[in-house]
Amino acid sequence: MKGIVFTEFLEMVEEEFGLEVVDSIIMKSKLSSEGVYTSVGTYDFFEMQQLIVNLSKETGIEVNDLIYAYGRYFFSVLLRHHPNIFSLYSDPISMLASIENHIHVEVRKIYPGAELPTFKIIKKDDNYLEMMYYSERSMFMFARALMEKTFEHYDSSYNIDLELIKEDGSQVKFSINRQPYAFNQ
Numbered sequence: 001m002k003g004i005v006f007t008e009f010l011e012m013v014e015e016e017f018g019l020e021v022v023d024s025i026i027m028k029s030k031l032s033s034e035g036v037y038t039s040v041g042t043y044d045f046f047e048m049q050q051l052i053v054n055l056s057k058e059t060g061i062e063v064n065d066l067i068y069a070y071g072r073y074f075f076s077v078l079l080r081h082h083p084n085i086f087s088l089y090s091d092p093i094s095m096l097a098s099i100e101n102h103i104h105v106e107v108r109k110i111y112p113g114a115e116l117p118t119f120k121i122i123k124k125d126d127n128y129l130e131m132m133y134y135s136e137r138s139m140f141m142f143a144r145a146l147m148e149k150t151f152e153h154y155d156s157s158y159n160i161d162l163e164l165i166k167e168d169g170s171q172v173k174f175s176i177n178r179q180p181y182a183f184n185q
């Protein structure tokens with residue numbers, strides 16, 4: 001997992017819960033990096049898992065709710081670092097349908113060693129996208145958060161349903177609806 005995912009995560013934890021919580025979760029996790037991350041480095045995903053589990057214990061917030069909150073936070077990081085990618089798309093459905101074949105393809109060039117999910121489109125039209133998420137990291141709530149923020153970025157309202165195809169969250173079906181007229185009603 002890329003260093004930027006760690007540095008921004010610790011930034012969010014500091015903003016939301018304070019520096020003591022950052023220090024405490026680093027202390028409680030067994031980190032071969034010792035909690036020292038550079039944004040261009042690559043680190044073991046197991047370190048992120050431990051940081052999140054310890055943050056969950058410390059705050060009483062469920063792991064998946066923390067991953068979701070971090071996804072919403074991470075969207076603004078992506079927007080700040082890669083505005084050019086967003087400017088290529090004018091609507092959320094076409095942007096989300098392009099993650100696999102365009103966006104994450106570019107990401108692999110910018111961030112060598114990135115561990116990315118696989119998305120497979122099942123159905124698509126102008127206002128509907130059904131796609132499968134596959135990842136052994138089971139970060140489907142991170143995906144959900146990024147999808148929601150994508151709609152908000154393009155000022156569209158939406159409804160996103162997900163169905164765990166595998167109980168461990170490594171295969172998840174997303175049904176994404178755009179509701180184009182909701183703002184006018």
Ligand code: HEM
Pocket residue numbers: 001002003005078079082085086096099103104107111113114115116117135136137138139140142143144146147150
């Ligand atoms: C992970 C970049 C858009 C879904 C990542 C990572 C980067 C990245 C750097 C971390 C890789 C690693 O740590 O090894 C970008 C950029 C985007 C973008 C630059 C747009 C400009 C999106 C969108 C989604 C998405 C719109 C919506 C579903 C994910 C997920 C992961 C991820 C779910 C977590 C890894 C996993 O589940 O296995 N992305 N991303 N990304 N991205 Fe994207």
